Amino acid sequence: MDLFGMLYLDELSHGLANLSMFPYFDMAHYIVSVMALREQPGVLDVSRVSPLACWFSSMLYCFGGAVLSGIMLAEPPVAPLSNGTSVLLASTIWYLVFYCPMDVVYSCAALLPLRLVLSGMKEVTRTWKVLGGVTQARSKYKDSLLVMIAIGWARGAGGGLISNFEQLVRGVWKPETNELLKMSYPTKVTLMGAVLFALQQTHYLPLQKHHLMLFYTIFIVVNKSRMMLTGSSSSPFSPIESALYKTLFTGHSPYAALTGEVQKAGRETGISNRTACRATTKESKENGSSGQKDSSPVEGAESSLKAKEESEAEDSKKTI
Amino acid sequence: MDLFGMLYLDELSHGLANLSMFPYFDMAHYIVSVMALREQPGVLDVSRVSPLACWFSSMLYCFGGAVLSGIMLAEPPVAPLSNGTSVLLASTIWYLVFYCPMDVVYSCAALLPLRLVLSGMKEVTRTWKVLGGVTQARSKYKDSLLVMIAIGWARGAGGGLISNFEQLVRGVWKPETNELLKMSYPTKVTLMGAVLFALQQTHYLPLQKHHLMLFYTIFIVVNKSRMMLTGSSSSPFSPIESALYKTLFTGHSPYAALTGEVQKAGRETGISNRTACRATTKESKENGSSGQKDSSPVEGAESSLKAKEESEAEDSKKTI
Amino acid sequence: MDLFGMLYLDELSHGLANLSMFPYFDMAHYIVSVMALREQPGVLDVSRVSPLACWFSSMLYCFGGAVLSGIMLAEPPVAPLSNGTSVLLASTIWYLVFYCPMDVVYSCAALLPLRLVLSGMKEVTRTWKVLGGVTQARSKYKDSLLVMIAIGWARGAGGGLISNFEQLVRGVWKPETNELLKMSYPTKVTLMGAVLFALQQTHYLPLQKHHLMLFYTIFIVVNKSRMMLTGSSSSPFSPIESALYKTLFTGHSPYAALTGEVQKAGRETGISNRTACRATTKESKENGSSGQKDSSPVEGAESSLKAKEESEAEDSKKTI
Known part of the structure; x- marks a missing residue:
């Protein structure tokens, strides 16, 4: 210049x-x-x-x-x-x-x-x-x-x-x-x-x-x-975020492995996530709705990161 | 004096x-x-x-x-x-x-x-x-x-x-x-x-x-x-409140007109309250209860201001 | 020493x-x-x-x-x-x-x-x-x-x-x-x-x-x-807590008596807990879940203090 x-x-x-x-x-x-x-x-x-x-x-x-x-x-x-x-x-x-x-x-x-x-x-x-x-x-x-x-x-x-x-x-x-x-x-x-x-x-x-x-x-x-x-719907950060996410938070430890380890560890220390989850589910069946509070972020979690990023631009319009 | x-x-x-x-x-x-x-x-x-x-x-x-x-x-x-x-x-x-x-x-x-x-x-x-x-x-x-x-x-x-x-x-x-x-x-x-x-x-x-x-x-x-x-049950403020409310918050823009405008505006900008509401309703059907949180203030809204005022004296007794 | x-x-x-x-x-x-x-x-x-x-x-x-x-x-x-x-x-x-x-x-x-x-x-x-x-x-x-x-x-x-x-x-x-x-x-x-x-x-x-x-x-x-x-599962405070609780919070006024008094008092002042409870129950039936928020601590209340104390050690492991 x-x-x-x-x-x-x-x-x-x-x-x-x-x-x-x-x-x-x-x-x-x-x-x-x-x-x-x-x-x-x-x-x-x-x-x-x-x-x-x-x-x-x-x-x-x-x-x-x-x-x-x-x-x-x-x-x-x-x-x-x-x-x-x-x-x-x-x-x-x-x-x-x-x-x-x-x-x-x-x-x-x-x-x-x-x-x-x-x-x-x-x-x-x-x-x-x-x-x-x-x-x-x-x-x-x-x-x-x-x-x-x-x-x-x-x-x-x-x-x-x-x-x-x-x-x-x-x-x-x-x-x-x-x-x-x-x-x-x-x-x-x-x-x-x-x-x-x-x-x-x-x-x-x-x-x-x-x-x-x-x-x-x-x-x-x-x-x-x-x-x-x-x-x-394309956020300008999507590629960077996606790369960062893959490098830092999934790269070496795939989720399946993580979960397996938790259950193993849970068995050793007597604290099992599986049991805790089951208890929650039972509760949610009994009173019809409290479980939803626990599980909703999890449900959202099932959608891939990609989908999440795509929907963000739409959100941003609403919240300005 | x-x-x-x-x-x-x-x-x-x-x-x-x-x-x-x-x-x-x-x-x-x-x-x-x-x-x-x-x-x-x-x-x-x-x-x-x-x-x-x-x-x-x-x-x-x-x-x-x-x-x-x-x-x-x-x-x-x-x-x-x-x-x-x-x-x-x-x-x-x-x-x-x-x-x-x-x-x-x-x-x-x-x-x-x-x-x-x-x-x-x-x-x-x-x-x-x-x-x-x-x-x-x-x-x-x-x-x-x-x-x-x-x-x-x-x-x-x-x-x-x-x-x-x-x-x-x-x-x-x-x-x-x-x-x-x-x-x-x-x-x-x-x-x-x-x-x-x-x-x-x-x-x-x-x-x-x-x-x-x-x-x-x-x-x-x-x-x-x-x-x-x-x-x-008559609050001493009821007449003043009612008059103030009618003058300021409903006088010129009846609710029906307001809603109509919103939908028109919504269509223009691609943001429709109607859609948003429908989405909420759908959610509430799916998980059985979250919708109630959104809709409850609305349900209360259906009752007229008069009724609201009448019930207040009763409330006041409870909350002292 | x-x-x-x-x-x-x-x-x-x-x-x-x-x-x-x-x-x-x-x-x-x-x-x-x-x-x-x-x-x-x-x-x-x-x-x-x-x-x-x-x-x-x-x-x-x-x-x-x-x-x-x-x-x-x-x-x-x-x-x-x-x-x-x-x-x-x-x-x-x-x-x-x-x-x-x-x-x-x-x-x-x-x-x-x-x-x-x-x-x-x-x-x-x-x-x-x-x-x-x-x-x-x-x-x-x-x-x-x-x-x-x-x-x-x-x-x-x-x-x-x-x-x-x-x-x-x-x-x-x-x-x-x-x-x-x-x-x-x-x-x-x-x-x-x-x-x-x-x-x-x-x-x-x-x-x-x-x-x-x-x-x-x-x-x-x-x-x-x-x-x-x-x-x-035995907390070291259980005996002290239990004794303190019995002396201070239940000793002289058994719950049954308390409730009776409330209802009597309620009748006198026109404020009845019974009515309030009934209203809540009605609400909970209508919208399917809000009642659960009110009643859940009460449900927990039905379990005896002893049971509460016993389960605490288990909780403490989870929250460390």
Whole structure:
């Protein structure tokens, strides 16, 4: 790349780094988040029965990352409420999306071109949130890479990571699913971002902050747009994940061998998984449903990793 | 009102404001709370099987507000335990209510006249707790009205707000109900109090603190007594709530229209609630019960707001 | 005991008190903890489907006590992550136990002699963790015995106490069981240790710290070994517990009388447990499963205390 290109890129990245998220990008984040909530099954009923629960759920969608990272760093989880302007903005958007006369706001925002722009803008806020989390963690734990990654991830993908508890607010409880068991695309891309920014902050990654911000932002915006436009189901991480998985977690110890060993070991120590499983099954037959809680992740497990990856892009559309 | 009346009122409110909650009012709060726990289905069995779980549940009933507001402000949730005298008092009451020889204590306290007095005294502690929460929040977040309301509410109605997790201690899990989805009378009146005290503290409400304390205390005590004596099901907020609800949440966008829009929008963006719902139903058929978790709040939703309000007074008696 | 014996004991206890837990004892703790996780039903499937959820679960098994005591004292629950070396060690062990080629590591560690040594070493770390918790609590709450006991207990038996949420990470949800409802042997022995160390720290127990450390360590190691070797189901606390239970919780008020009183009281105040129970049963018939959540702890309750105690030793083997 010639000098001009480099200068231009540098200028662009500086411009991006100085961009203020408030109010336009934050607004886009709130709109897309509240719309994602509204598209969850059963939410419209909740919004009719209990506007307060619906509002609280929306706030968890909008500020979940700040709440989660606050809890993890022992900072007040009510802190987001203290920023009156943001809460007012998010609440207004919540009201308009759910209760606007003739449903004008939701209908307009759901039109593909507008939704595309809004989703793109929301992705931009992700960079800021991840970086904010990493910086916040660094101010408390100087050189701990893991803490930085954890807080950056929590800040950027908080809404997804606490989804079990957000659903509980709405009276929904799905213990068999969570973002750790089956990561969606946004959670994955945020984790990657948290790793990159943590490496950059600890100088393991020889890249300047604003350059990384530019590259990461372009990557997530382009990728999100591509996924929305093509409805493509191919996650950009699939090949890497698949290779990593095969190398690390199945390569040498095929599952059949593993199970065999367990049973052998179980016989030796008097603890048998087989017995435990059988007991569970018996229970599930007796009371008709408790077993499902135990077995559901297992059932899901039967599908191959490939299928899992293919279905993720679809999920990511729902959770935005 | 003449000068004498004003002076008298002022004196009374000063007297009330200087009233110490410890030990008599606190004791009434503990007795009524532990009795409310004891009247939950299944608790007597838990008290026999695991006194420790029963004790922990009782402590959450008695100190739930302090625990919840502590978590929300990132202050140690074990703090209530550090006040040895209060814990000892509450534990003694827990023991007497559950395990007293011949069940004398519970039988006596459950007599209507005594219960009326105890419930009235418990309501008085609510004023102090709400005010305590608002003041505590104000010391951390100077001008944030929302944080003050949230903490005041949490402190005053903590036991109800964390009921899902309190039940979990006893092995009971009812995700389909929580105080946000279906607020009971105590939760509502505490929220109102938190709003009033937060407005007073930020000088938006031109009223002196001790006057507001007097008015609010009289209101909640009188109202509680009325509800207990008449068994009346009419919440004093019903008309206001109903009007507010109709104006804000149904006025312009009837539900039918809303649903229609969603489906239209769903078709456009490829995300259909209808499909999502159908998928859930299918799941629920397959494993026999998971669907119930999703659908239960919806089923409740079918009942009209009026019916909901009517049943609240009954609930409030149970949760005190 | 003669002077020589006393000197020798003193020397031994000083030696023990100066023992460093890192790396060997910590390592034993991680191995035994991760193996205990691996022996839970369904975990091998989770380890195949989502190594991340499996890793997170393992970390909760290894550092659950630190996380829980952190939350209780409003200190960052991510703090354990900041100790890079420990996390790296625990992660390596997690990887080897779950994914080692030919499953060598698990097979070897599961051999009784090795497992006995490892379990013994793990028990030694319990002393340090309980004492650490008590000391940490004391630095914040000078003279509060209850806080010291709570934090010491949480630090020493954290993995068990948060097991409901650890299971949630793996997609398993068993609300009807928790360590408060049905304490396992490790939880009990840790509670006893927390009480002893809290009493020692507040000088109610006239014993020097290093002596208590020695006695407690010997007690838990010997007891654990005995239970593993003999497969004995007799908890050393059974007689005391049984006596305490009979004196305090059933002695004067037999359950039948209790129930009768409740119904009488219920009739008087208009709140009848019988009605509440019937309502629950009706609900459970209607939706086929929700009732099970309410009734399961009750069903368990029907078994006598004796039976409960007998089955505990078996449980303790599973949860280590």
